[in-house]
Amino acid sequence: MPNDKKPVFEGNITADDVAVEAGVSRWTVNRAFRKDASISSKSLEKVRIAAEKLGYVPDLRAASLASDRSNLVALLIDDFANPHKLVMMERLTRILRREGWDILLVNTLDRADAGHALLNASQRRVDAVILIGIQFDDEVLDTALHARRFRKLIIFARTSRNPNTISIAVDDVHAMKEIANYVHERGFRRPMFLAGPRTSSAHLLRKETFVDYWRQHFGSEPETVSVSAYDPALAASIVETTLVDRNKATLPDILVCENDALAIGATDVIRHKLGLRIPQDIAITGFDDVPQAEGANYRLTTYRQPLTDMAEYLVKVLGSEEDRDFDRLFQGKLMIRDSA
Amino acid sequence: MPNDKKPVFEGNITADDVAVEAGVSRWTVNRAFRKDASISSKSLEKVRIAAEKLGYVPDLRAASLASDRSNLVALLIDDFANPHKLVMMERLTRILRREGWDILLVNTLDRADAGHALLNASQRRVDAVILIGIQFDDEVLDTALHARRFRKLIIFARTSRNPNTISIAVDDVHAMKEIANYVHERGFRRPMFLAGPRTSSAHLLRKETFVDYWRQHFGSEPETVSVSAYDPALAASIVETTLVDRNKATLPDILVCENDALAIGATDVIRHKLGLRIPQDIAITGFDDVPQAEGANYRLTTYRQPLTDMAEYLVKVLGSEEDRDFDRLFQGKLMIRDSA
DNA sequence: ATTAATTTTGCTCCCGCGTGCAAATTTCTA
DNA sequence: TAGAAATTTGCACGCGGGAGCAAAATTAAT
Numbered sequence: 112m113p114n115d116k117k118p119v120f121e122g123n124i125t126a127d128d129v130a131v132e133a134g135v136s137r138w139t140v141n142r143a144f145r146k147d148a149s150i151s152s153k154s155l156e157k158v159r160i161a162a163e164k165l166g167y168v169p170d171l172r173a174a175s176l177a178s179d180r181s182n183l184v185a186l187l188i189d190d191f192a193n194p195h196k197l198v199m200m201e202r203l204t205r206i207l208r209r210e211g212w213d214i215l216l217v218n219t220l221d222r223a224d225a226g227h228a229l230l231n232a233s234q235r236r237v238d239a240v241i242l243i244g245i246q247f248d249d250e251v252l253d254t255a256l257h258a259r260r261f262r263k264l265i266i267f268a269r270t271s272r273n274p275n276t277i278s279i280a281v282d283d284v285h286a287m288k289e290i291a292n293y294v295h296e297r298g299f300r301r302p303m304f305l306a307g308p309r310t311s312s313a314h315l316l317r318k319e320t321f322v323d324y325w326r327q328h329f330g331s332e333p334e335t336v337s338v339s340a341y342d343p344a345l346a347a348s349i350v351e352t353t354l355v356d357r358n359k360a361t362l363p364d365i366l367v368c369e370n371d372a373l374a375i376g377a378t379d380v381i382r383h384k385l386g387l388r389i390p391q392d393i394a395i396t397g398f399d400d401v402p403q404a405e406g407a408n409y410r411l412t413t414y415r416q417p418l419t420d421m422a423e424y425l426v427k428v429l430g431s432e433e434d435r436d437f438d439r440l441f442q443g444k445l446m447i448r449d450s451a
Numbered sequence: 452m453p454n455d456k457k458p459v460f461e462g463n464i465t466a467d468d469v470a471v472e473a474g475v476s477r478w479t480v481n482r483a484f485r486k487d488a489s490i491s492s493k494s495l496e497k498v499r500i501a502a503e504k505l506g507y508v509p510d511l512r513a514a515s516l517a518s519d520r521s522n523l524v525a526l527l528i529d530d531f532a533n534p535h536k537l538v539m540m541e542r543l544t545r546i547l548r549r550e551g552w553d554i555l556l557v558n559t560l561d562r563a564d565a566g567h568a569l570l571n572a573s574q575r576r577v578d579a580v581i582l583i584g585i586q587f588d589d590e591v592l593d594t595a596l597h598a599r600r601f602r603k604l605i606i607f608a609r610t611s612r613n614p615n616t617i618s619i620a621v622d623d624v625h626a627m628k629e630i631a632n633y634v635h636e637r638g639f640r641r642p643m644f645l646a647g648p649r650t651s652s653a654h655l656l657r658k659e660t661f662v663d664y665w666r667q668h669f670g671s672e673p674e675t676v677s678v679s680a681y682d683p684a685l686a687a688s689i690v691e692t693t694l695v696d697r698n699k700a701t702l703p704d705i706l707v708c709e710n711d712a713l714a715i716g717a718t719d720v721i722r723h724k725l726g727l728r729i730p731q732d733i734a735i736t737g738f739d740d741v742p743q744a745e746g747a748n749y750r751l752t753t754y755r756q757p758l759t760d761m762a763e764y765l766v767k768v769l770g771s772e773e774d775r776d777f778d779r780l781f782q783g784k785l786m787i788r789d790s791a
Numbered sequence: 792a793t794t795a796a797t798t799t800t801g802c803t804c805c806c807g808c809g810t811g812c813a814a815a816t817t818t819c820t821a
Numbered sequence: 822t823a824g825a826a827a828t829t830t831g832c833a834c835g836c837g838g839g840a841g842c843a844a845a846a847t848t849a850a851t
Contacts, residue, residue, distance in 0.1 A: 125807060136831050141808060151817090151829060168600070171574045172512045172521070173807035176836050181512070183575075186556070191541035192742065194534060201531035204558035213571060216526070216556040218544035231553060234511040235523075260508070344746060376746070383747035402532065406684060406716070407723035408748065465837060476801050481838060491799060491847090513837035516806050 124167045133161035144169045171213075175236065184429065185215040185232035187225070189244040192342035193372040195399045199243055199268060199418060206422040212429060219244055225251040232261070239263035239429055245341070248310050252276055265425065268416065269315065270440070279425055281416045282440040287320035289445050290396055290414060294365055295328060297451070299394065303363035304335040305346065305373050317369050317398065334363065338373055346376030351384050363393060365451060371397035371404050371413055378409055378450070394451035410449035417441050464507045473501035484509045511553075515576065524769065525555040525572035527565070529584040532682035533712040535739040539583055539608060539758060546762040552578075552769060559584055565591045572601070579603035579769055585681070588650050592616055605765065608756065609655065610780070619765055621756045622780040627660035629785050630736055630754060634705055635668060637791070639734065643703035644675040645686065645713050657709050657738065674703065678713055686716030691724050703733060705791060711737035711744050711753055718749055718790070734791035750789035757781050 126140040133140065135154050142148035143158035161167075175181040184207065190196060204214055215235055219228040225246055232240050240261050247266070255264060256275050264276045271278040294302055302325065306318045318335060325333045336353050338346045346368075354362060366381075368374035374397030381387050381395070389395055397404060400415035421441055428437045466480040473480065475494050482488035483498035501507075515521040524547065530536055544554055555575055559568040565586055572580050580601050587606070595604060596615050604616045611618040634642055642665065646658045658675060665673045676693050678686045686708075694702065706721075708714035714737030721727050721735070729735055737744060740755035761781055768777045 127807085137808085138831060139829085142830090145809090149829065154829080166600075168570065168573050170516070170576060170807055172516045172576055173836090174809070176510070176512045176516060176838095177807080177809040179809090179836075191537060194537065197531060197534065197537040200540075200556075201558060204556055205560065208558055208571070213575060214556045216540075216544055216554045218541065218548055220545065230508065231548070233508050235553060236510060236512055260506075344742065347747060375743075379746050379748040402684065403715075406719050407687060408719040467837085477838080478801060479799085482800085485839090489799065494799080510837050513806085514839070516808095517837080517839040519806075519839090 124165050126167070126169070128165055129158060129161045129167045132165060133157040140167075141169065179236075181236050181238050182211060183213045183215055183235060183237045184239045184241055185217055185235070185237040186241050187217045187219045187228050187232070187244060187247075189219045189221070189246050190341055191218070192340060192344070193370070194343075194375075194401045194403065195341075195371060196243070198399075198401060202418045202422050203241070203243075203267070203425070206419070206426060207429075210426045210430070212426065219246055222246045222248070222251065226254055229255045237261070239265060241265045241267050241425070242269075243267045245269075245308060245310055249273060263429065265428065267425065268418075268421065277428060277437040279421050279428070279437075279439055280441070281414075281421075281443045283316040284320045285440075286398070286414050286443055286445075287317045288324060290367065290398075291321050291324035293412075293445065293447070294367060294396065294451070295324075297394075299365040299451075300329075301362075301364045302333045302367050303365070304333055305350065305366055305368040305377060306335055306337045307341050307369045307373060308339050309337060315369060321367055333367075341370060341372040343372050343376030343379070346373040347380040347384075350377045351380045354381070354385060362387075365390075365394040365396070368395065368397050371399040371401040371411060373397070374411055374413070374450075375401075375403065375409060378411070390449065390451050396451045400446050404446070405448070411446075412448045412451040413446050415444045415446050417443055464505050466507070466509070469498060469501045469505055469507045472505060473497040480507075481509065519576075521576050521578050522551060523553045523555055523575060523577045524579045524581055525557055525575070525577040526581050527557045527559045527568050527572070527584055527587075529559045529561070529586050530681055531558070532680060532684070533710070534683075534715075534741045534743065535681075535711060536583065538739075538741060542758045542762050543581070543583075543607070543765070546759070546766055547769075550766045550770070552766070559586055562586045562588070562591065566594055569595045577601070579605060581605045581607050581765070582609075583607045585609075585648060585650055589613060603769065605768065607765065608758075608761070617768060617777040619761050619768070619777075619779055620781070621754075621761075621783045623656040624660045625780075626738070626754050626783055626785075627657045628664060630707065630738075631661050631664035633752075633785065633787070634707060634736065634791070635664075637734075639705040639791075640669075641702075641704045642673045642707050643705070644673055645690065645706055645708040645717060646675055646677045647681050647709045647713060648679050649677060655709060661707055673707075681710060681712040683712050683716030683719070686713040687720040687724075690717045691720045694721070694725060702727075705730075705734040705736070708735065708737050711739045711741040711751060713737070714751055714753070714790075715741075715743065715749060718751070730789065730791050736791045740786050744786070745788070751786075752788045752791040753786050755784045755786050757783055 126137045129140045130137040139154055140158050142150045143155050207214055215237060217228045217231050219225055252273050266276050266278045268280050270280045304318055304321050338349045366377050374395050378395055381393055387393055397411045397413035400413045403409055404411035404413050466477045469480045470477040479494050480498050482490045483495050547554055555577060557568045557571050559565055592613050606616050606618045608620050610620045644658055644661050678689045706717050714735050718735055721733055727733055737751045737753035740753045743749055744751035744753050
């Protein structure tokens with residue numbers, strides 16, 4: 112095999128090399144790669160050609176080191192069993208990248224691991240940390256803030272009352288009231304609320320809102336069940352053990368789920384293990400509007416979060432130098448389908 | 452609210468500060484944070500205390516710049532509609548992080564975007580690039596390799612014949628033969644193969660293998676249909692338009708799908724739009740063994756990829772300094788459930 | 792107790808690029 | 822076309838830490 116030499120790694124083409132090739136100074140070369148620099152079109156062109164020829168690409172590590180801006184944000188995620196995480200990641204990574212932000216992905220195993228995950232991020236000197244997880248309670252946040260190494264700590268798709276974090280989320284209270292009202296008006300009277308893990312803080316207000324609504328309108332507490340993770344499989348087994356022995360009279364007429372991950376697991380088990388029909392025997396609602404909620408199998412009535420708007424707002428926050436309160440709640444949309 | 456001052460960002464605690472505090476030189480401080488450095492336990496302790504007090508954490512950008520090792524790998528992903536991607540990401544991020552690798556996540560929009568994604572990675576001087584996507588054909592790979600800026604280019608969960616890349620994947624041929632053999636032995640005679648997008652290269656050998664098997668054993672080509680993305684919703688609509696007008700005689704007796712994403716979409720539409728039963732009217736097989744394949748709803752017969760083993764091998768490859776052929780095929784496991 | 796062997800520590804010289812300013816060009820004005 | 826105004830360019834210095842070696846401090850050996 113002649114002429115099939117393996118490409119060798121050679122990462123040492125620096126701005127100096129390009130400068131010599133183009134006949135300008137190193138600083139002019141670097142300017143050519145910064146969008147805000149003042150440079151004549153003539154030398155820009157010279158640099159471009161030389162860089163192209165040598166295969167030069169600026170080293171962002173060095174740029175970051177010198178400028179104290181990394182253009183890197185850390186994305187701390189857990190809860191990978193929840194299909195909605197895939198949607199969030201897709202949306203965030205796409206929009207962040209479009210705006211010039213690179214992303215450090217950190218899989219945060221559990222609460223005890225959150226500190227290490229944060230450490231990871233701080234060692235890379237990220238400009239901001241985005242939390243898309245359920246393991247971040249006040250204690251963790253305080254630790255992170257105490258380290259004082261993050262310019263911005265953003266809680267995405269989850270509200271937080273911590274004054275030093277930025278929370279970008281859907282308005283859970285408003286949304287769940289809308290769902291509760293729908294459930295009410297459609298004549299359901301024996302709802303069961305299927306909740307996710309009850310973290311000590313920064314958790315969703317969905318359950319509380321629904322319970323309040325029901326108490327207010329009927330004077331009674333709806334039954335609630337909690338699942339220790341947003342995992343369809345786990346939700347399925349919990350729902351099965353909860354409902355398997357019940358007769359028609361004690362069965363709830365609707366299962367209001369904290370999110371689609373739970374609703375999907377519940378749907379599966381209600382149909383295939385309990386042999387009941389949806390929505391005739393038990394109706395179901397979810398939250399998030401994951402892709403499969405719309406599919407022919409689930410046709411799930413759920414609440415769509417305006418993820419794109421939220422992500423767009425997020426990049427706006429990232430780009431801002433101001434130091435004001437960026438917290439913001441978004442309105443989503445109730446998607447009425449066949450499950451309720 | 453007294454004493455509630457907002458934590459200020461102050462990222463300027465450097466090794467020099469710690470050195471002064473601990474009464475040692477800067478280099479000793481840095482040594483204290485490297486696991487392979489020779490340092491006395493006495494000064495290690497002094498540094499630890501000083502660093503703790505000042506909240507010092509080494510700057511990995513600077514370390515990377517000086518050592519020419521970033522301990523960063525880029526993960527280029529597309530195809531976010533495929534639920535298996537979430538599983539892959541979880542596994543890879545968990546295992547890579549455990550071994551000290553940080554991850555730069557790059558959402559690669561389409562083929563035209565692959566070059567930019569690669570550029571992103573090279574600007575951060577990642578030590579390796581991991582491709583988990585379908586958009587990376589030979590042309591893209593050649594471009595990437597031509598730039599010579601990556602020590603390792605790893606194609607994960609997909610085979611590549613490019614001699615300069617490292618491919619870590621399941622043995623498609625072996626796996627699909629096993630599936631084909633199962634289909635054959637269970638007496639199915641009118642299979643239809645549901646394939647994904649046909650990229651020009653680095654694609655899966657599943658369809659070819661199945662078609663070959665069938666031709667060899669029956670002398671006839673099985674019907675094949677192709678979906679332009681591994682998206683359950685898209686698969687559903689293609690399957691519907693393909694099968695909707697058929698009568699019992701012309702309907703396939705089994706749908707062999709290139710992966711679970713397609714199988715799931717197909718299942719939904721077969722049940723809920725065509726009103727057929729699985730597996731009595733049409734059986735289905737998938738590939739990947741995504742979480743929902745095991746759930747009560749799908750009970751999908753599929754082929755499980757040994758993702759953990761593959762990821763463990765990947766970190767071994769990353770850590771190796773040798774320059775040999777790291778390509779490797781893994782054996783998975785046929786998971787027989789109710790769908791076929 | 793000395794000297795040799797070993798471990799620790801400090802230091803010089805980079806890594807590649809941004810900041811801010813002064814010098815050099817270019818463009819504009821009268 | 823000279824002189825002023827505006828734009829470009831070059832440069833010293835710094836960002837935070839690693840490699841490799843020489844000096845210093847410990848430990849081992851005789």
